[in-house]
Amino acid sequence: MRIKPLSSLEKRRIFLVLLTILLLFIGIVGKLFWIQIATTESYSSRGVNLVKNSVVQRQRALVLESGRGEILDRDLKPMTGKIIKALVAFPINSYYQGNPQQINQLASILRTNTVQWLAFSRDLKEPQVWRTAEGGKPVMLSDQQEEQINALGLPFLKVVKMEDRYPSGMTARQLIGFIGQNPDRVMSIYGADLEKGKVALTSKIGGAGLEKTFDLWLRGIGETSISYFTDAGKRPLAGLDARMIAPDNTFYPVKLVTTLDLSVQQRIENLMDKLNIREGAAVVQEVAQGDIVAMASRPNFDQTEVDLASNNWSNYALKATAPGSIFKTVVAAAALDKGIVDPKETFNCEGALGKYGFTCWRRDGHGPLTLEQGYAQSCNIVFARVMQRLTPAELESYAHKLGVLDEVGWTGKTDSEQILHQLDTEEQGQLFGAHTPHNDEGVLMQTAIGQRDVRMTPLQASNMVVTLLHGGKGYSPRVVQEIRYQTDRVMEKFPIQLLDSEAGRVSAATSRTLVNWMREVVTEGTGQGLKDAKWKLAGKSGTAQIETGKQEKVNQWFIGYGPVDSPKYAVSVVIKNMDPTESNKSIPLFKGIMDILASDSDGR
Known part of the structure; x- marks a missing residue:
């Protein structure tokens, strides 16, 4: 061919x-x-270290402890990071996974059945923790269960100590925040550490709250993980089966020491749940220097399953909302300082102003009232008349002096010269909307009673009370006082800081007057429901009408201090989006919080 x-x-x-x-x-x-x-060691334009990152990835097969710093209360009680005993199953040859008798015994020890256990352990691709449900929390084992499991001698099982960063029943969840994966943020913030292999794109970093603002310190120097070594047939290697990998550094992880009182925080949150508060917040500050003792927000959320589309994880104590009549404190401060109202002068309230559809909450009117009486009775007509004598610029100036338009949380330079805002996503207050005419008389009258465009955060409200109790001198409230190494040596301190305003301060005389007027709110005015509290209390009520969609709702407020004779705490509470027909919950909540503080003080 x-x-x-x-x-x-x-x-x-x-x-x-x-x-x-x-x-x-x-x-x-x-x-x-x-x-x-x-x-x-320098791949791509960002210089990613592939060798070190591959090692990091392998070591992250099963993370037992994140290596993140602890968050503690003022008495060094842990608020995060409970250590539990948990069961880990490793993917090895089925020959080593036990006979039917051993599996039955194991299921009995774990208080489950063989069907559920086999569904979990069969065809494992990587080490897995025995959990309450698919994707749920690790099951916490007792010492007895650990002994019984070890006695079975199953080589693919190991009881380990594991961190439960967000244990059930944890408090201050919105303030503490959460951690999660965010590769884009890792690349933008920790690019240099990514290059050196100190962090991976899959590393969990702070997503909100203190976890986010203090992430640079909290993220530590490495995780504690467990690796399991087998041969090519997935048979355990004698003497080298399970191995712990952990950073060896006596200084880390660090401790974040807050100003919070864990016991007070827990009892306040329990009270909010008992009162069935669906949406709202409470803030407690020490009068002495403005430190935050408690900060609670509702609704609550699960830090292990965060739905970013919902607002459950938002800290309502830092979100600005309509304040209603508590804003009359600002108007009264401006009127007193400017001397535009004679103490004996009276304003006649007939229930309506006669224009702009402006009315008082008391439809039949209060009759003749002085400004002092108008504050105690929260009369809208009195404050509308007073506002006619003030300019928008004067009102805005006093709102700044009392800190209700500004971010008030602790802000300053760290030892590394970095600007730090302790409170994540704290909002500013607001007096007028972007397109609202400032000189319109109807607008100004609504503004004077905390309606229209006025917005204030619960933290600004409680801090305003602290400012008045200090004669017009404001403080920048801290929630973290220091960071310590694991050895308890101080790494970073956050000193007490005054809240300075370019607008200046409210005079000491006006501050004393308003503090005294707050007493009359309780003895003769809208706060008489507080008369039977453990302490003698003082404060100011507020109800703001708002619209949610096409529905009319109200925000219920109460702010104040106690005890009257020697003030220790300033408190603000708001219950948001209440139906107008529902009973007032702000006064019972305020009273309950003050009773908790009174009991706590008696016990110390």
Whole structure:
């Protein structure tokens, strides 16, 4: 059989095909050389260290402890990071996973059944923790259960100590925040550490709250993980089966020491739940220097399953909302300081102003009232008349002096010269909307009673009370007082800080007057429901009408201090989006919080 010789055209085609294949092969080899040898420590424009990151990834097969710092209350009681005993199952040859009798015993020890256990343990691809449900929390084991499991001698099981960063029943969840994966943020903030292999794109970092604002300190120097070594047949290697990998550093993880009182925080949250508060917040500050003792927000949320689309994880204590009549404190401060109202002057309230549809909450009117009486009775007509004598600029100036338009939380430079805002996503207050005419008389009257565009946060409200109790001198409230190394040596301190305003301060005389007027609110005015509290109390009530969609709702407020004779605490509470027909919950909540503080003070 004769073989027909190839034509020159066919030879050229074959040559080109082979050349193309060769060039592709050379390209692939070159790329592999570039990735695995030439640029293993500086891959891509961001200089990612592939070797170190691959090691990090392998070590993260099963993380037992995140290595994050602890968050403690003022008495060094832990608020995060409970250590529990949990069961880990490793993916090894089914021959080593026990006989039917052992599996039955194991299921009995774990208080489950063999069907559920086999569904969990069969065909494992990587180490897994025995959990309450799919994706749920690890099941906490007792010492007895640990002994019984170890006695079974099953090589693919190991009881380990594991961190439950967010244990059930945890308090101050919105303030503490949560951690989660955010590769984009890791690259933008921790690019240098990513290059050095100190952090991976899959690392969990602070997503909100203190976890976010103090992430630089809290994230630590590495995780504690467990690895399991087998041969090619997935058989355990004697003496090298399970191995713990942990950073060796006596200084880390750090301790974040807050100003919070864990016991007070827990009891306040229990009270909010008992009162069935669906949406709202409460803030407690020490009068002495403005430190935050408790900060609670509702609704609550699960830090292990965060739904970013919902607002459950938002800290309502830091969110600005309509304040209603508590804003009359600002108007009264401006009127007193400016001397535009005579103490004996009276304003006649007939229930309505006669224009703009402006009315008082008491439809039949209060009759003649002084400004002092109008404050105690929360009369809208009195404050509308007073506002006619003030300019928008004067009102805005006093709102700044009392800190209700500004972020008031602790802000300053750290030892590394970095600007730190302790409170995550704290909002500013508001007097007028962007397109609201400032000089419109109807607008100003609504503004004077905390309606229209006025917005204030519960923290600003309680801090306003602290400012008045200090004669007009304001403080920037702290929630973290210091950071300590694991050895308890102080790493960073956050000193007490005054809240300075370019607008200046409310005078000491006006501050004393308003503090005294707050007493009359309780003895003769809208706060008489507080008369039977454990302490003598003082404060100001507020109800703001708002619209949610097409529904009319109200925000119920109460702010104040106690005890009257020697003030220790300033408190603000708000219950948001209440139906107008519902009974007032702000006064029972305020009273309950003050009773908790009174009991706590008696016990110390």
